[in-house]
Amino acid sequence: MYVPASFSDTNLDALLDLIRRHPLGMLVSAGPSGLLASPAPFLHREKEGKPVLVAHLARANPHWQDLQAIDECLIVFRGADNYVSPNWYPSKQATHKVVPTWNYEMVQVRGIPTVIESANWLRGQVSEFTDVMEQPRAAPWKLDDAPADFIDTQLKAIVGLEIAITQIQGKWKMSQNRSEEDARGVVAGLSNPDDAHANGEVAAIMTSRLKR
Numbered sequence: 001m002y003v004p005a006s007f008s009d010t011n012l013d014a015l016l017d018l019i020r021r022h023p024l025g026m027l028v029s030a031g032p033s034g035l036l037a038s039p040a041p042f043l044h045r046e047k048e049g050k051p052v053l054v055a056h057l058a059r060a061n062p063h064w065q066d067l068q069a070i071d072e073c074l075i076v077f078r079g080a081d082n083y084v085s086p087n088w089y090p091s092k093q094a095t096h097k098v099v100p101t102w103n104y105e106m107v108q109v110r111g112i113p114t115v116i117e118s119a120n121w122l123r124g125q126v127s128e129f130t131d132v133m134e135q136p137r138a139a140p141w142k143l144d145d146a147p148a149d150f151i152d153t154q155l156k157a158i159v160g161l162e163i164a165i166t167q168i169q170g171k172w173k174m175s176q177n178r179s180e181e182d183a184r185g186v187v188a189g190l191s192n193p194d195d196a197h198a199n200g201e202v203a204a205i206m207t208s209r210l211k212r
Contacts, residue, residue, distance in 0.1 A: 001108045003170075004177075006176045007171050016051075018079045018106075019077050020044070022077050022078065023042055024040070024042075024077075025040060025076060027040055027063070027074075029063070029070055031066035032069050038061060042075065042163075047164075053161075054160065054163070055163075056159060056160050057161060058158055064159045070113070072111070073111060073112075077106065078106050079104070079106065080199070080202045080205055081104035081105070082102070082190060082202040083197050084103050087189070089186070091178075091179065103175060105173075105205065106171045107171075109167070109169075110167040113161060116160035116162055117159055118160070119156075121160050123143070126143060172209065174209050187203050187206050187210070190202050191203040
């Protein structure tokens with residue numbers, strides 16, 4: 001991933017936080033079948049003091065078989081993003097030397113894939129991820145809420161993935177290359193509920209980073 005220095009974020013907590021907030025990653029590999037891409041929700045774990053990502057794929061998806069034949073894969077996590085209008089820049093009034101762009105946050109992970117078919121591992125992975133996602137709900141759903149034989153059947157239809165992380169990169173393109181005045185103009189535009197391109201989430205992210 002091309003990451004200019006002004007957009008780079010190497011804070012591991014920030015990178016993992018984006019994965020927690022946006023766990024659906026795009027798993028990409030180049031193996032015997034060529035380029036393959038599969039969306040899957042991932043969960044971060046520590047294994048023997050080292051970071052790993054875990055997930056599962058449908059057994060019917062041939063991607064997992066390709067992963068058994070390769071030593072590296074890529075997972076792309078995309079967070080909040082939004083179009084940026086040149087009309088939001090105060091400098092437009094002075095020079096008109098402005099163009100549209102796109103603000104976004106993204107994390108890319110490279111790692112070594114391991115395919116896991118153990119029913120106990122799969123049950124643990126599905127249960128853990130479900131608990132994480134259900135935790136904010138008033139009455140969280142638990143894996144044990146479903147009949148045991150039904151869950152057993154469902155687990156037979158998936159295979160597990162464990163990705164040992166070898167590299168993690170973060171890119172927060174949030175108008176850092178603009179003057180503070182222009183960046184605050186973007187925040188104002190994104191925060192305006194009457195603007196066709198309003199996005200409160202991106203505005204909040206930009207505001208947080210401007211305070212650093």
